Amino acid sequence: MNSFLRTCVRLLFAIVVFRSFSGASPVNSTKTIDDDDEQENNVSDRLTGCFPGIGFQMPQSPPSSLDGWWCNLNSEYAFVGFSYEVEQCQSFSTLKRDFTDIKQRFRGRYVRIYGACDRKGFYDDVINAAWQTGIGIHALIWFGFNGGSAWKTRRDALVGTLYSNRLAKFVVRVVQFGSEPLFDGVLSPNDLAEQVRELKARIGSLRIQVTVSDMAYSYQKSGEARSVMSAIDIIDVHMLPFFANDASTARNAWPIVQRDLNWFIQNGEGKKIYFSQNGWPSVTYPGVEPNSKNAVANVQNERDYYNLLDAHCSYLKSVPGGGVGWFAHIYSDNQEPGYGIYDTRGNLKFPFSPRVTC
Template sequence: MVSVSFVLFAALSLSIQARPSPGNEPTRTISVNAVAPPNCFPALGFKMPSSTPSTLNNWWCDMRTEYGFVGFSYEVTDCQSLSKLRSDFLEIRETFNSRYIRMYGFCDRPGDNDIIDAAWGAGIGVHALIWFGFDNTDEWMGRRDALFAILHSNPKAKFVTRALQFGSEPLFDFVLDPPVLAEQVIAAKANLSSLKIPVTISEMAFGYQSWTQSISSTHTCCRFFSTQASIANNSWPIVLTDLNWFIDNGEGKKIYLSENGWPSVTSDGVQPNSPSAVANVQNEHDHYTVLDAHCKDFKAVPGGGVGWFWHIFSDDMEPGYGLFSTSGKLKFSPFAPKTSC
């Protein structure tokens, strides 16, 4: 199921003035000059060094500057070649001013090295992902171990991997008992602590609301699939309802929305839960403009603001959700969301 993911990281101190009711714009203040200078990764304008630095000190941009549009979800199930990854990542970075790609799906060949190398070459960061799937099988264990090995062995990995998402909607899909999932997250944090790579999960508000376990995480909420969905221009109250839940329950941690999109077509796996929900290219475009219009609201969220990913790069990956059609053409233009405001 496509959803909006919220990644929660370590707390950063910002202030909040008022709690809005759904549909009203929040009136919050931010206490920092949240624009990344071009001398930190992956700020726009940052020039990659010719070799990896000796330390992560002063490498990453302050997460408080990572609000508004940050990049694309990018499905890797096709096990794209290194040349394809390089081409796509360069376009994602240079044409659309992306700072990150967020991995989606899985590739069970040793493809994570290619993702890291392509990201380094394009000067773009990565939100990595351990994919569970939907069949309650145990392939995720091999994916976990292979990814950990690559993150430790590839010298570029810690310089491009901003976070590891331990599953996409694992609570909603009940892939593991919540206490077991929490143990896996804690173990992953320990495994990656020397690399300073945070570990999260990607989950819907409903997934969290169904369980009382506390997991440091990424989160998801659905718009097109909401029972209140109609047209994309009316989607902000749905976003705000779930966002406020995460603000209230996220303990001031950094939030990223890692799956955001509105389908241009329906299919067997993409059916609305509201008879009023409309799927077409115009509504896909309009949902993007709704997100973009609320840049200042995302900036003001405590914990360092909210960065959002567009789901997904191409219809070849997830039919209906891509910015590009299966013929390789932009479905609407321009796509130039705000990266600061």
């Protein structure tokens, strides 16, 4: 079963419970978005003099120090990039082509890795492609859905690559310690928090941050989850309002978005927030089905959801911790059906040129 389908099956259950509490390669080069006279085409200097800022010119070789390298987190609000599933174990050439597309066509600054590829050297390919294209990486230690201890092997392999690849610390900003590990209960919250702290200690000298990517409900279902919130460096939020039992159309989804966002603002200890797994489906199928009979899944609503986030750019910028940066989930329908910006033939499903500043 497709990993996103399985994730959504779990999301359907999660949101019901929560409410009771309260790729084909791109081939077209169509330039994107609804024409918006207020769209800012000139990016401030702080996005051109630091990595992975828009317009930043990559050096031929990495500098001797990370000092002054990374952009300030306050500049990372609005659209920051794409989730990108790697279960296909894409080749280096494919990674480089797609990362270039994300950077040049959409002004993306990051790729958020989703899923897992256990091919030896795969993360070296990711890191090298990121360096050559000038894009940052949110890496992932994938637990999967079947239990077991494969995550330990993935963790150790990733840590080894982060130290052995001289480019790694210059392109990997964050490591996600699991995608919905709290919801899945792969570890107890306290054990997960301890694992996060241990990973932070292991890669601390690389100045790479560590987080857990999960839903508001996942934190809320156990009081012990506050230990995870305290352990992580930044907050990665799964924001999929289509599955809320009061969902209708994407244009009307802001109260649903704000409901979960407010919980993280109130309980997030002032930490930086990203919408890491974030979008609205263009189709439904078994496992990707709404809890609300009024929820509408089609291409127009997928497009409207991202326009909704654009319309609230100023608010997202104002959120404590440095504003909210959001990823589009996901790059291509060939990676996850219905959520891609590209369809399975490599065509843009709709004009897409989200705001990167406001």
